[in-house]
Amino acid sequence: MPPNSDATMDAAPKIQLIGASRDFEARGRRVQALQPVDLSIQPAEFVALVGPSGCGKSTILNMVAGLLGPTLGRVTYDGASVTGLNRRVGYMTQKDTLLPWRTVEANIRIALELKCRPTSRTDATAKVAQMIELVGLKGFEHHYPNELSGGMRKRVALARTLIYEPETLLMDEPFAALDAQLRLVMLDQLQFLTRLRKMTVLFVTHDLGEAITLADRVVVMSARPGRIRTIRNVPIERPLDVFKARFSAAFGRLHEELWDELKDEVTKGTDL
Amino acid sequence: MAERTAAGDGIVVWRIAIALAIPLVWEAAWRLTGSTWISSPSLVGRRLLGWASDGLLFNIATTVEEIVTGLAIGAAGGVLCGLVLGRMPVLAGILRPIIVAFYSVPLIALAPLFIMLFGLGRMPQIVLVGIVVFFLIFFNTFAGAEAVDEELILALRLMGASRGEVFRKIIGPASVVWITGGLKVALPYALVAATTGEMLGSRGGIGFLLNDAAQQFDMTSLYAALTILMLLGILASGSAARLEHWLLRWRHAAE
Numbered sequence: 001m002p003p004n005s006d007a008t009m010d011a012a013p014k015i016q017l018i019g020a021s022r023d024f025e026a027r028g029r030r031v032q033a034l035q036p037v038d039l040s041i042q043p044a045e046f047v048a049l050v051g052p053s054g055c056g057k058s059t060i061l062n063m064v065a066g067l068l069g070p071t072l073g074r075v076t077y078d079g080a081s082v083t084g085l086n087r088r089v090g091y092m093t094q095k096d097t098l099l100p101w102r103t104v105e106a107n108i109r110i111a112l113e114l115k116c117r118p119t120s121r122t123d124a125t126a127k128v129a130q131m132i133e134l135v136g137l138k139g140f141e142h143h144y145p146n147e148l149s150g151g152m153r154k155r156v157a158l159a160r161t162l163i164y165e166p167e168t169l170l171m172d173e174p175f176a177a178l179d180a181q182l183r184l185v186m187l188d189q190l191q192f193l194t195r196l197r198k199m200t201v202l203f204v205t206h207d208l209g210e211a212i213t214l215a216d217r218v219v220v221m222s223a224r225p226g227r228i229r230t231i232r233n234v235p236i237e238r239p240l241d242v243f244k245a246r247f248s249a250a251f252g253r254l255h256e257e258l259w260d261e262l263k264d265e266v267t268k269g270t271d272l
Numbered sequence: 273m274a275e276r277t278a279a280g281d282g283i284v285v286w287r288i289a290i291a292l293a294i295p296l297v298w299e300a301a302w303r304l305t306g307s308t309w310i311s312s313p314s315l316v317g318r319r320l321l322g323w324a325s326d327g328l329l330f331n332i333a334t335t336v337e338e339i340v341t342g343l344a345i346g347a348a349g350g351v352l353c354g355l356v357l358g359r360m361p362v363l364a365g366i367l368r369p370i371i372v373a374f375y376s377v378p379l380i381a382l383a384p385l386f387i388m389l390f391g392l393g394r395m396p397q398i399v400l401v402g403i404v405v406f407f408l409i410f411f412n413t414f415a416g417a418e419a420v421d422e423e424l425i426l427a428l429r430l431m432g433a434s435r436g437e438v439f440r441k442i443i444g445p446a447s448v449v450w451i452t453g454g455l456k457v458a459l460p461y462a463l464v465a466a467t468t469g470e471m472l473g474s475r476g477g478i479g480f481l482l483n484d485a486a487q488q489f490d491m492t493s494l495y496a497a498l499t500i501l502m503l504l505g506i507l508a509s510g511s512a513a514r515l516e517h518w519l520l521r522w523r524h525a526a527e
Contacts, residue, residue, distance in 0.1 A: 097427035116432040
């Protein structure tokens with residue numbers, strides 16, 4: 001805790017990366033996955049990270065969650081360095097980590113079964129039912145994960161993360177496996193819930209539209225080794241209608257602008 | 273389920289036909305040769321009926337009790353040690369050569385030792401069954417605990433789970449696949465261990481009946497004892513398969 005933190009700042013950042021970089025060892029060679037990155041995220045802010053694959057987006061999430069330490073620099077959460085697992089974040093990884101021997105219902109409930117979150121049985125049941133409704137899995141409560149499609153599994157993972165209302169959400173392409181319509185519905189629900197609960201969100205996606213729809217700020221990252229190329233505020237009034245937002249002029253302009261930035265990086269990344 | 277088809281019905285008919293043919297051929301062979309070495313299903317059946325009122329139940333109960341007790345002790349120990357060592361690579365590394373050394377002894381060869389140590393009662397068989405089951409379940413559970421998906425563990429730890437909760441909610445259930453695999457293998461071996469122990473020295477059990485019959489060149493009793501062993505074996509593997517199906521129901525749910 002920094003007792004002498006600058007009182008003139010309007011709000012202390014929730015998450016801060018200070019010159020944080022990360023190297024990986026691959027076949028005896030050191031590869032820099034992420035160049036030193038500086039990024040501050042305010043409480044209740046929704047930040048989207050976009051960029052080509054392998055630009056270190058997931059590395060940033062892993063560092064905030066405390067699964068990886070930065071090779072150089074610092075990652076702080078509530079002003080304190082992240083050392084070890086950061087229990088205050090809910091992390092929805094790219095791979096859904098559902099427990100195959102638990103039904104949909106039991107998977108969603110698991111966070112409420114933990115001692116650190118005492119919940120009565122009736123409360124838990126009610127909350128689970130509510131989450132199942134929210135992610136549109138009614139009728140699948142008693143199915144096992146291997147009976148579900150990829151998109152349904154993602155929705156179970158989302159419900160499992162949202163049910164315990166972590167103050168910060170880290171999401172790694174949570175909607176990549178969903179079809180376009182369902183994705184919009186989920187975006188709408190995510191926007192509603194995170195704003196209602198004043199959650200801080202760090203959201204990785206490769207879909208610019210998704211990023212602009214949800215985020216207060218969009219961070220465009222460059223191809224490997226990753227670094228931040230641009231950060232843009234999204235000057236669109238919130239809450240917005242996710243189903244119509246894409247057709248507004250402001251949305252179109254920002255999309256075009258950000259796409260120009262991203263285009264170079266995407267082509268670089270694929271060596272076109 | 274798959275057998276409820278026309279082809280499946282054919283298979284069942286053939287199975288029944290063969291099951292009936294074996295005792296018929298056997299009976300015929302005996303009637304043709306008259307050899308006491310061959311004996312016959314009818315004689316065996318009569319012997320079993322005779323035994324039924326004369327200690328057969330006691331002998332079956334003895335063997336079953338040895339298996340069940342040994343299985344319970346061995347399985348509990350195997351699961352516990354497997355889970356713990358599977359999650360403690362350093363300790364496992366230290367103990368591995370010792371465990372392998374012990375397992376290198378053909379376990380059945382320990383029977384005489386246990387008879388010396390524990391006498392002619394049920395104890396030597398229980399210990400033998402326990403040890404055989406322990407090793408089989410231990411190795412399976414160990415492999416399972418070691419192979420648990422680390423990402424599942426991290427996900428739960430991020431939600432705030434304690435070490436104990438990770439154990440109960442992930443490592444335990446994830447190892448059930450391997451534990452049941454071990455159990456399925458262990459059950460027939462438990463029967464082998466119990467019978468072998470009884471044959472080498474005991475005052476009851478199917479192995480005792482078998483040995484007794486052999487020493488008196490009583491072929492009918494020998495076949496009768498073998499029949500009971502076969503039925504016990506079928507019962508054991510059948511219940512193991514059912515148990516597995518129930519424990520791993522989430523796996524075949526999609527089929």
